[in-house]
Amino acid sequence: MQNQNQSFIQMLAQAIENEWNANDFYKRLGGDTSNRLFRDYIKHAEDDELNHYQMFQHLYFQLTGHYHEFEPDPVSYRSFEEGVIKAQKDEFEAAEMYRQMLFMIPTPMAYQPLFIAMTDEMEHATRFGTIYGRLK
Secondary structure, X not given: OHHHHHHHHHHHHHHHHHHHHHHHHHHHHHOOOOOHHHHHHHHHHHXXXXXXXXXXXXXXXXXXXXXXOOOOOOOOOOOHHHHHHHHHHHHHHHHHHHHHHHOXXXXXXXXXXXXXXXXXXXXXXXXXXXXXXHHO
């Protein structure tokens, strides 16, 4: 059980970093388009990612007694289209990771933030898929 809790904490730390980096990524990506719908979709995801970051940091604190500290790792992309494809891929991967973490939760208080983030990530993937489809 201790190893599973440690794995959960490690995955939670990775989630915190991913959410912070996604928020930063979407701030930049949203500035790369003049399409109002695209900007609105990206801003929605950007705001959700910040909320996920905050929820996960709070959970991490509850589990460890301290916040997770890390160096941000900005996401790079060469074009708006490449950024949209990367965003959708990352959103699918995040949803899968959160689903995996749901089966490992060490405490019931972890359920709500993981479920919220998992379902939000699926929504974001749909939004990015819509953007990509409209680019073609």
